[in-house]
Amino acid sequence: MTKEFNKDGSFQRQINRFTTPFGDQPGELPIEKDRYRLLWSPACPWAHRSVIVRHILGLEEVISIGTASPMRPQIEEVDWEFSLDPDGVDPVLGIKYMSEVYKQADPTYEGRPTVPVIVDLTNKQAVNNDYFKLTNYLETVWAPYHKEQAPELYPEYLRKEIDELNDVIFHEVNNGVYKCGFARSQDAYEEAYDTLFARLDDLEKRLATRRFLFGDFITDSDIRLYATLIRFDVAYYNGFKTNRNLIREYEHLWGYLRDLYQTPGFGETTDFDAIKMHYHLSITIFQNNGDVKILPKGPDLMLFESLHNREKLSSQVDPFLR
Template sequence: MTTGQEFNRDTNYITTRITRDGAEGYPVEPGRYRLVVSRACPWANRSIIVRRLLGLEDAISMGVCGPTHDRRSWTFDLDPGGVDPVLGIERIQDAYFARFPDYPRGITVPAIVDVPTGAVVTNDYPQITLDLSTEWARYHREGAPQLYPEHLRDEIDEVALRVFKDVNNGVYRCGFAGSQESYERAYHRLFGAMDWLEERLSKQRFLVGDTITEADVRLFTTLVRFDPVYHGHFKCNRQKLIEFPALWGYARDLFQTPGFGDTIDFDQIKRHYYVVHEDINPTRIVPAGPDLSNWLTPHHREQLGGRPFGDGTPPGPVREGERVAAGHTPLAQA
């Protein structure tokens, strides 16, 4: 980033898809693939939530990188010996290089890896969650919700696009702005979208329709990071999330819904942003706050109607080995 420039996200991902017909060489096959994530990353957090909501834990295993990384890649420093127990690698970059020895772009999570070859299949995070909903439908748990129902796809896509451009990516446009002018443009664009969402969610419980959809997953992972990180670290400080009545109630509603809050590790989220972004936070001091107990306060969003899972059911308890560490979320004390 040079002075005066706006932040532009590199969206050239590995677009190979895992499909029912295996048209691109990777057929849907339970046990064959490993989803590699970091709980710190909002883009990876989406896939963690969708995998859990749909009950795909037995079909697709999950490897979890630590919250920090260096210029080379994310590492498996949470695992014994710093090695992923399934892939046998220390860094997710090894899976990228197994398929593309001269891979020139960013080494990102989430990524899905073909376990037999150890090679990355895709890191196209928006398509990953859509394919989990559609291509993997045969392996969804009984009672899994319809996160991308056909009759709502156009509206979901429309809402999700604005959420991505102005909110999900908007906070980064503020945080990594290269000039005062580019920062202020991003700032006003972000809060214009937040005001639009506040108005929309003051009248309906969820973003599209009367159940949780892909659009809600995509917004939630930014909202849950807003006050702990984006408000201060990225200078998104017109208002805190807790100062938006509808958005704050909506965020708590989702947080308290199985599959959402139980994937959130606030300690890892804060460590990632405040430690990795040395250009923004050169001291690498991680804030002690904010108090997180308010995430469990009543939200009263049920008064707007709607059924979170439609005709389906909530997912069961988090699997052993996939639980957020005690003390890293207020849910541990709930």
């Protein structure tokens, strides 16, 4: 991970190694039922958004899923392990560590094995770990396998605007919290902190007059923002020093977050225990009473189930949402 820092102490996330797109063109990954397995950890925001999309679009019977522990294994290299499964191995792939599917695809791979990663079951190799585009593939070229009346999360007429907003959300919010938490200089931290909260303030204003980021319906952008917001108060606020405001202190962002949490596909794929374990017990940047690490007791989940009244901002009722 030392390679992911600039000379000024700022954090720069590693690039994705396996980026071959899914599709029906030569050289693309074929769209086939039961051919792929999605590996994730419920602690990870990048992986969580792919699992939300998979659930919403009804791809659960098409692409299987393997779940890694939120706790990093106590080994020399950074990895994810399948210690939650019987005998500590994924029941389909027979692997103990995430890195195995990366090395199977590229024996010279030296980066961090990341989630989400799609594995081709025909050869047990990692074929796509491009978290930035993976949800878009699931939303478009995987359409033949979408459930009936699946919502359009990435409508063609909005894609340019969605892509532009996704890019901003990635750099300033999704990765922005990591730029704060992993900064190795005061200047790098404060620059990332100011950028993060300037963007959250802007999103607060945007959501004051519209239910979701693009109006009355959920898009890919909402899913990407949700994955960070839902972890903010329980992990990033203290752990990553993003402590100007809790999300619960924003009127509109807080109502928006509860609205999404109560929407099918969001709350049931959110595992607060896994999130807390990963960020407060597993990530080594946290210094908590010396060698003693304490797992926070909260949050009270009833807060997320409370009334939000965001539907009043909608001009129409979307049956997908309620």
